[in-house]
Amino acid sequence: MSAKIINGIELSHTLRTDVAKRAAALTAKGQQPGLAVILVGDSQASQVYVRNKIKACEENGIHSVFEKYDAAMSEAELLARVDALNHDPKIHGILVQLPLPAHIDANKVIEAIAAEKDVDGFHISNAGLLMTGQPLFRPCTPYGVMKMLESIDYPVRGAHAVVVGASNIVGKPQAMLLLQAGATVTICNSKTRDLGHHTRDADILVVATGKRNIVTADMIKPGAVVIDVGMNRDDAGKLCGDVDYEGALKVSGWITPVPGGVGPMTITMLLVNTIEAAERI
Ligand code: GUN
Numbered sequence: 001m002s003a004k005i006i007n008g009i010e011l012s013h014t015l016r017t018d019v020a021k022r023a024a025a026l027t028a029k030g031q032q033p034g035l036a037v038i039l040v041g042d043s044q045a046s047q048v049y050v051r052n053k054i055k056a057c058e059e060n061g062i063h064s065v066f067e068k069y070d071a072a073m074s075e076a077e078l079l080a081r082v083d084a085l086n087h088d089p090k091i092h093g094i095l096v097q098l099p100l101p102a103h104i105d106a107n108k109v110i111e112a113i114a115a116e117k118d119v120d121g122f123h124i125s126n127a128g129l130l131m132t133g134q135p136l137f138r139p140c141t142p143y144g145v146m147k148m149l150e151s152i153d154y155p156v157r158g159a160h161a162v163v164v165g166a167s168n169i170v171g172k173p174q175a176m177l178l179l180q181a182g183a184t185v186t187i188c189n190s191k192t193r194d195l196g197h198h199t200r201d202a203d204i205l206v207v208a209t210g211k212r213n214i215v216t217a218d219m220i221k222p223g224a225v226v227i228d229v230g231m232n233r234d235d236a237g238k239l240c241g242d243v244d245y246e247g248a249l250k251v252s253g254w255i256t257p258v259p260g261g262v263g264p265m266t267i268t269m270l271l272v273n274t275i276e277a278a279e280r281i
Pocket of ligand 1: 095096097141266
């Protein structure tokens with residue numbers, strides 16, 4: 001068997017066409033949607049992610065503001081910037097790129113973002129709304145994964161979904177969205193005993209650990225949908241995910257590549273969330 005590829009670039013293109021239309025409609029009413037992105041420090045990876053987010057805004061008619069600060073910025077200064085953006089009528093979405101330097105309390109910063117501008121969906125009230133089945137914003141990566149499953153008409157209802165990774169950014173919200181879509185969900189974490197025992201029973205396998213090759217072909221149920229959220233570098237410096245892609249291709253029914261899979265979808269859903277925020281005004 002050779003898996004079918006779920007192409008995140010193509011799907012993003014389709015979804016971004018709709019984003020651009022909705023952005024143009026809002027702009028015509030004098031309410032151009034606006035996103036502010038804050039980056040603190042010099043992480044190369046974060047700079048690339050942030051640049052791609054800003055570029056995607058520009059290409060789809062969303063006003064964007066990029067604020068880059070030195071790693072020595074104080075927590076109080078950052079909180080003051082967030083507060084100013086909370087009150088800026090041109091800004092509908094605020095994203096503070098994570099991770100933040102160790103001297104800044106990331107939770108405190110996330111809680112300072114107005115919940116109705118929290119397009120990442122990380123604010124404690126948005127996490128609670130998601131958990132209780134009334135989401136205001138769905139976190140971008142898990143939201144993108146759900147769109148990928150929708151794009152292949154996958155019957156999530158009744159399926160066994162296994163999420164490997166339990167972060168607040170991906171694993172936990174992913175599990176909630178899958179649960180709400182009717183899946184039976186298993187969440188694995190770094191302490192899970194015999195990971196393969198769980199993954200081998202997955203109809204839908206979402207892997208978000210940041211560990212290269214944590215899932216190999218022998219850990220995948222034949223025909224399963226494999227969604228690889230990982231973003232790592234191999235020994236040659238090439239981008240790769242958390243799944244042994246070449247091996248998984250032979251066993252799974254569907255698979256997302258890295259690059260060109262979940263990555264572009266995360267950015268697309270950030271644009272969608274920004275539009276949704278602006279449309280609510
Ligand atoms: N760092 C890694 N992924 C994300 C994300 O989706 N949002 C933010 N703000 N930071 C991140």
